[in-house]
Amino acid sequence: MTTNSGASPSIDPSTDTSDAVDLAKGASITLTGRIAGRGLQLLSMIILGKVLGPALFGVYALGWTILRMLGFFATFGSDRGMVRYGSLYWDDDPAALKGALIQTLVTAALGSGLMAAVLYFIAPYLALEVFDEPRLEMVLRWFALGLLLFTAMRVVAAATRASQRMQYSVAAQDLGQPAANLFLVAVFFVLGMRLGGAVAAAVISFAVALSMALLFLHRLVPELYSMRLKPSFAGKELLLFSLPASLAGMFGAYMVWVDRLILGHFRPSADVGIYQAVSQFSIIFAIVLAAIGNACAPMIARFHKAQDTDRLQELYRVSTKWGLYLSLPAFLVICMAPVELLTVLFTSEYEAGWLALIILASGQLIAVATGSVNALLVMTGRPNLWLMLSAPALALNILLNVLFIPRWGVTGAAAATATALATLFIAGVIQVRRALGVWPYDRRLLKAVLAVVVVTAALLALKAVTSALTIPAGVALLLTVLVATLAFGGTLLAVGYDDEDRALLEAIQARLRS
Numbered sequence: 001m002t003t004n005s006g007a008s009p010s011i012d013p014s015t016d017t018s019d020a021v022d023l024a025k026g027a028s029i030t031l032t033g034r035i036a037g038r039g040l041q042l043l044s045m046i047i048l049g050k051v052l053g054p055a056l057f058g059v060y061a062l063g064w065t066i067l068r069m070l071g072f073f074a075t076f077g078s079d080r081g082m083v084r085y086g087s088l089y090w091d092d093d094p095a096a097l098k099g100a101l102i103q104t105l106v107t108a109a110l111g112s113g114l115m116a117a118v119l120y121f122i123a124p125y126l127a128l129e130v131f132d133e134p135r136l137e138m139v140l141r142w143f144a145l146g147l148l149l150f151t152a153m154r155v156v157a158a159a160t161r162a163s164q165r166m167q168y169s170v171a172a173q174d175l176g177q178p179a180a181n182l183f184l185v186a187v188f189f190v191l192g193m194r195l196g197g198a199v200a201a202a203v204i205s206f207a208v209a210l211s212m213a214l215l216f217l218h219r220l221v222p223e224l225y226s227m228r229l230k231p232s233f234a235g236k237e238l239l240l241f242s243l244p245a246s247l248a249g250m251f252g253a254y255m256v257w258v259d260r261l262i263l264g265h266f267r268p269s270a271d272v273g274i275y276q277a278v279s280q281f282s283i284i285f286a287i288v289l290a291a292i293g294n295a296c297a298p299m300i301a302r303f304h305k306a307q308d309t310d311r312l313q314e315l316y317r318v319s320t321k322w323g324l325y326l327s328l329p330a331f332l333v334i335c336m337a338p339v340e341l342l343t344v345l346f347t348s349e350y351e352a353g354w355l356a357l358i359i360l361a362s363g364q365l366i367a368v369a370t371g372s373v374n375a376l377l378v379m380t381g382r383p384n385l386w387l388m389l390s391a392p393a394l395a396l397n398i399l400l401n402v403l404f405i406p407r408w409g410v411t412g413a414a415a416a417t418a419t420a421l422a423t424l425f426i427a428g429v430i431q432v433r434r435a436l437g438v439w440p441y442d443r444r445l446l447k448a449v450l451a452v453v454v455v456t457a458a459l460l461a462l463k464a465v466t467s468a469l470t471i472p473a474g475v476a477l478l479l480t481v482l483v484a485t486l487a488f489g490g491t492l493l494a495v496g497y498d499d500e501d502r503a504l505l506e507a508i509q510a511r512l513r514s
Contacts, residue, residue: 037174038287042345044182045280047189048198049273049346056195058264058272062131063139063199065260070119071150073250074112075104099231101217104155112151120144131264139199146203153177153206156213160220168216169294177209251390252374255397255421256286259413262401267409275410277346278353278360281334285364288326292319293372300372300379312376313438318500320371320440324448325492325501327368329455329484334361336459336484340477356414363418366425371440373428385431393424444498451491458487 049057123140127133153173160168181201188197256279264272296319303312334341338354377386397420404412433439462483466476492501 035284035287035291037170037178038284040175040178040182042280044178044185045277046345047182047185049277049350051189052194052198052273054270054273054277054349055268056135056273057276058269058274059133059135059139060195060198061260061272061276062133062136062264062269063143064202065257066119066126066140067143067147067150067202069254069257070115071112071147071154072253074115074147074151075108075155094229095231098229101159102231104159105152108151108155109148112148116144116147119147131269133264133269135195138196142196142199142203146206149203149206149210153210153213156210156217160213160216168213168220172209172212172216176212177205180208181205247387247391251387251394252424254394255390255424256283256417258394258398259401259405259417262398263405263410263413266405271410274350274353275356275413277342277350278357278410278414281341281357282360282364284330285327285361285368288323289368289372292323293375295319296372297375297379300375304380309437312436316371316376316432316438316440317442317444320369321444321448322501323368323371324445325488327365328448328452329488331361331365332452332455332459332488333480333484334358336463337477337480340473340480344474344477353410356410359411359414359418363414363421366422370425370429373425373432376432376436376438377428380436382435385435386428389424389427389431393420393427396420396423447492447495450495451488454491455484455487458483 048060052060120141123137123144126140127136157169157173160172184201184204185198188201191197193200260272260275260279263275296315299315300312303309303315335358338357339351342350342353342357374386377383397417400416400419401413404416406412408415429440459480462479465471466479471479
């Protein structure tokens with residue numbers, strides 16, 4: 001195994017460039033796709049928040065959160081197992097690839113079917129006894145019916161990612177589902193359906209995205225659909241990987257979802273609605289981290305299999321740097337204009353969540369700054385290690401939410417989640433260093449520090465001007481976004497891009513043109 005203890009890896013430059021180009025292509029697809037998809041989902045949430053108001057929006061948010069939490073667990077990690085084993089089987093073993101797909105789909109169907117049945121029958125208890133919200137019963141029963149579609153969509157989309165052709169997963173899961181949801185929300189609202197229309201739109205959009213993913217998988221590997229190809233099953237090996245990965249991933253994902261359920265138990269649904277609106281902005285950092293992690297995952301598996309620590313190290317550093325480049329301008333906008341974000345995009349009823357927005361964004365930024373620690377541990381065959389980190393972090397999050405929410409409400413929920421999230425990812429980067437001997441930081445990040453200083457100064461000057469001239473909130477928000485983006489990009493351009501940064505920019509430009 002090669003080792004790397006210096007500040008920068010000593011690898012063949014041509015190999016380094018090739019890896020950066022591969023990562024840039026995958027990251028550009030997932031980033032542009034996920035950001036576009038996130039924009040569609042944000043637009044849906046804005047419409048829901050404006051039309052439903054905080055109280056009904058909070059009811060929808062509770063049901064949506066329960067669906068996501070159950071859907072994540074119901075796959076039993078089979079989607080992650082599909083990415084890892086599918087990337088190993090893709091080129092030379094279609095029988096094993098077909099076996100892995102069948103096994104993961106059956107596992108997900110059994111898990112989601114059982115959970116959907118349980119959710120459907122306990123919906124009245126949850127609505128009346130746990131959340132004291134009778135309108136939640138209908139929402140939960142609709143989402144119980146959508147749980148099978150949701151989990152199947154995730155598994156089939158994961159199968160397409162094993163090819164490293166990220167555009168198919170992005171088109172189905174990240175673009176197709178939110179686009180269908182947005183369209184259906186608009187249609188149902190025009191027809192006079194409010195909360196019920198919002199829930200029905202989400203369920204139908206899962207079916208649309210699943211159909212797209214199945215078509216894309218057929219385009220990638222048509223022989224999978226042939227009866228003549230006999231599947232070869234990994235069996236217990238795949239399950240032993242998937243189950244710990246499922247628990248680890250579940251605990252990590254629940255970190256950003258469980259706060260809404262606890263908030264809904266202690267506080268009225270209107271507070272949940274405000275918190276749901278707040279989370280729409282802070283979660284952009286999680287999307288950046290997940291997009292880069294998805295692009296890195298197949299490469300991590302290959303480099304680890306080849307025992308190439310140098311290339312793994314460089315991949316970790318470059319991906320972490322890109323995550324920060326993409327996240328820091330958004331973070332500075334949130335810090336400088338939280339009230340404007342909530343009042344302009346939603347309504348003044350959501351303004352009370354401005355401090356929670358800054359706190360949540362801070363926790364998410366720390367997670368981005370640690371890089372793809374989840375993917376590194378899971379894709380190198382160490383899901384148990386990530387499990388041992390994420391389980392106590394989730395317990396800490398639950399404890400802090402129970403302590404903070406009764407006293408501080410929405411702000412307390414944000415503080416609890418941000419604290420637990422930062423604890424998890426800081427511990428993760430330490431364990432990656434110990435287990436794999438790689439570290440995400442080098443002197444290239446000094447450019448990001450300089451850019452933050454320049455942008456902060458520019459935004460403070462802009463805020464003084466807009467306050468003195470009493471510029472409307474919408475105009476002030478637009479100017480803040482423009483100044484942050486241009487000042488950050490301009491600073492990096494002035495000090496000079498690295499070779500891998502040019503590769504990313506070229507890949508993103510090509511993706512946007514296409």
